[in-house]
Amino acid sequence: MASALIVLAAGLGTRMKSDLPKVLHEVGGLPLFAHAIASGTALEPERTVLVVGHGAEAVGKAAEGLDPAPALAVQGERLGTAHAVAQARAALEGFEGDAFVLYGDTPFISPETLERMAEARAAGHAVVVLGFKAADPGRYGRLVMSGDSLERIVEFKDALPEERAITLCNSGVVAADATTLFDLIDAVGNDNAAGEYYLTDIVAIARSRGLSATAVTCDEAETLGVDTRERLAEAEAIFQARARAEALDIGVTMQAPETVFFAHDTVIGRDVVIEPNVVFGPGVTVESGARIRAFSHLEGCHVGARAVIGPYARLRPGAELGNDTRVGNFVEIKNAILGDGAKANHLTYIGDAEVGARTNIGAGTVTCNYDGVFKYRTVIGEDAFIGSDTMLVAPVTLGDRAMTASGSVITKDIPAGGLGLGRAVQETKEGLGARIMDKLRARKAAKSKG
Secondary structure, three states, rough: OOEEEEEEEEOOHHHHHHOOOOHHHHHHHHHHHHHHHHHHHOOOOOEEEEEEEEEEHEEEHHHHOOOOOOOOOOOOOOOOOHHHHOOHHHHHHOOOEEEEEEOOOOOOOOHHHHHHHHHHHHOOOEEEEEEEEEOOOOOOOOOEOOOOOOOEEOHHHHHHHHHOOOEEEEEEEEEEEEHHHHHHHOOOOOOOOOOOOOOOOOHHHHHHOOOOEEEEOOHHHOOOOOOOOOHHHHHHHHHHHHHHHHHHHHEEEEOOOOHHOOOOOOOOOOOOOOOOOOOOOOOOEOOOOOEEEEOOOEEOOOEEEEEEOOOEEEEEEOOOOOOOOEEEEEEEEEEEEOOOOOOEEEEEEEEEEEEOOOOOOOOOOEOEEEOOOOOOOEEEOOEEOOOOOOOHHHHHEEEOOOOOOOOOOEEOOOOOOEOOOOOHHHHOOOHHHHHHHHHHHHHHHEEEEH
């Protein structure tokens, strides 16, 4: 059966106390709404519709980065969940199959749960609702069951005392044939305490028409909705705990797992060692046998096998490090390639550059890649030796086995095997250093007496 996703992401999120739309807050470096869409990819949807409202332009721009990007539907007025789903009708025109309604602030619905909902639909139930047993039902809507038949969903504010005693609660996630879903929504009214059009009412309407409805259950943790900063922190903690457990399970060593932070797309090979206090931003791949030393930050980069990174290293987007490379303390690399076995061990910036295999970059080296308007590239060949405190003023090319003298400013190409020396001529003034220091100390002494 073909499937489509409708992801509701139009809410104000006032409890977040943020200028940023709620669904753009991130967990694991990915916006909340994108987590919901990612879960739904297990269904191989033919279409995905993102219903936006508050901050629609910003949410839509973030959605453009997804592959494939979802269609957008705008909910101009927030009149309830049924009204929100109705805005997706035009984007699903002509679609024949099941529509799954997900929520942009609920990032942890698992693919397996959605697949079980799809199985319930395939078994003949017209409407399938996702429920969970709540440890504290609080103000959740309640699922009123009769055997495996879902009779109705009652919102807490409209529930009778005996209905509030029910612990099977509504997650809000729904699956139904798309045509049936919109037909049922057309019959939803707003005669309730909030004056809103509830998506939950479609169950009672379906039952009144002789259609079957059922509930599939999942663990309560999957249904966590992020509507406060506290919930956002809780969601991040859940995500990180899962990511760390997965890393350990595939053969990654972490000395202090609770201090390591992963992104949603971090890829780590087996036998990688990650020391304490390491942060992975989005877009990082680390090959087998590498070691990421303490207090390093990586994003948008690739680290080769057996490489050693850090401590206190920063790899920025576009950093491509070959096998057996070494990047040491207080080294920053951006949009640069380091060949196999290349080393940059101390206090260095390498940006917009290509460094050949086995080349050694001395401490304090900087690729001067930016003139305030344009970026320029530095190319260094294999087996080169760059002396400490070398300034490489791009664009500049150094050949294989080239060298630079320490403290040089290199503004011209150096051929293979050549030595670049770009220092001012040193002058030595006998005794002048001592005389200057004596004068300064005397001035300081006189000032302190005054």
